[in-house]
Amino acid sequence: MKRLAMNSNRSLYRITVSTAPEAEDAVSDMLSAVTGQPAVAYFHLESQASQVSAFVEEGQFKPAVARPEVAAGLARIRACGLDTGAAQIEIVKVRREDWAESWKRHFRPMVIRAHGGPAHRRLAGAPSLLIKPSWSRQRAAKNQAVVILDPGLSFGTGQHPTTSFCLQELVNFVQAGQARSFLDIGTGSGILAIAAAKLGYGPVVAFDFDPEAVRVAGANARRNRVVPKLALTRGDVTKLPLGPVRRYDLICANLISPLLVAQRQRIVSQLKPEGRLVLAGILASEFAEVQRAYADVDLRLRSSRTENEWRSGAFCFG
Numbered sequence: 001m002k003r004l005a006m007n008s009n010r011s012l013y014r015i016t017v018s019t020a021p022e023a024e025d026a027v028s029d030m031l032s033a034v035t036g037q038p039a040v041a042y043f044h045l046e047s048q049a050s051q052v053s054a055f056v057e058e059g060q061f062k063p064a065v066a067r068p069e070v071a072a073g074l075a076r077i078r079a080c081g082l083d084t085g086a087a088q089i090e091i092v093k094v095r096r097e098d099w100a101e102s103w104k105r106h107f108r109p110m111v112i113r114a115h116g117g118p119a120h121r122r123l124a125g126a127p128s129l130l131i132k133p134s135w136s137r138q139r140a141a142k143n144q145a146v147v148i149l150d151p152g153l154s155f156g157t158g159q160h161p162t163t164s165f166c167l168q169e170l171v172n173f174v175q176a177g178q179a180r181s182f183l184d185i186g187t188g189s190g191i192l193a194i195a196a197a198k199l200g201y202g203p204v205v206a207f208d209f210d211p212e213a214v215r216v217a218g219a220n221a222r223r224n225r226v227v228p229k230l231a232l233t234r235g236d237v238t239k240l241p242l243g244p245v246r247r248y249d250l251i252c253a254n255l256i257s258p259l260l261v262a263q264r265q266r267i268v269s270q271l272k273p274e275g276r277l278v279l280a281g282i283l284a285s286e287f288a289e290v291q292r293a294y295a296d297v298d299l300r301l302r303s304s305r306t307e308n309e310w311r312s313g314a315f316c317f318g
Helices: 021-035 063-079 096-106 161-173 191-199 211-223 257-262 264-268 284-295
Strands: 012-019 040-044 049-057 088-094 110-113 128-132 144-148 182-185 204-208 230-234 248-254 271-283 299-307 310-317
Touching: 012 021, 012 063, 021 040, 021 049, 021 063, 063 088, 110 161, 128 161, 128 191, 144 191, 161 191, 161 248, 161 271, 161 299, 161 310, 182 191, 191 204, 191 211, 191 230, 191 248, 204 211, 211 230, 257 264, 257 271, 257 284, 264 271, 264 284, 271 284, 284 299, 284 310
Parallel strands: 128 144, 182 204, 182 248, 204 230, 248 271
Antiparallel strands: 012 049, 012 088, 040 049, 110 128, 271 310, 299 310
């Protein structure tokens, strides 16, 4: 579902689900899918419970319809074996100021640093990323590229485990002073393409099937002043050429597992022989299937990370 920019003239609904910490990410994803807006989560020390909230404009939301959808989503999460705790659903009308202040309290800047070696030690002097909202006053450190993204106005801010893994691979892969080509398949907010441009990759190419995502990514690219450094278009992964004119050093494909499996030939054909392919957006229970599918096209798993119910991986030939 599309995530839409907020209209300052409309009232808002806040949809909140109280849940157990282990289901926080799954509930956030579910609530985002139901409402079409990114969710914010926070943990109450006193109650030992997590509260996940999303804010939706009054004209785009019907509580009578949303409540059973959220309840059904919670049931699906429980069926996957996650503890949803109290699973209480609250829908209230709030002032717009409450929405803005909620994001300011819970959306913090995040830093992505390069790691190296089997113990993932930090590399001194290596480039890094600072992802922050526009209201943050945090300053960049030495060799740190800054990406500004506000929640509620985009399709992704780097907080989700799959996106953060892609950002980590972007930082790990880049060499100081050496630009590399990058392809972002399913760009969403444009966060990965913008980060790549800031880190010195080039050329940077990004596309998404959803025209609203392309619009939002373009707006974010303008805010970050990287429009001349990236090519952003509406595109379809199922239409990628099997004999591309250009191949890329690094590719990120943050897509659902069935699409990653079905389109593996087209995705892999875009990769240079010595390149790296990062696959994300994969449920941990589905990762083995994805890994087998890409082994069939001569890609081996180089590294991976599992966080909650999500697993992402970086692949290379050989």
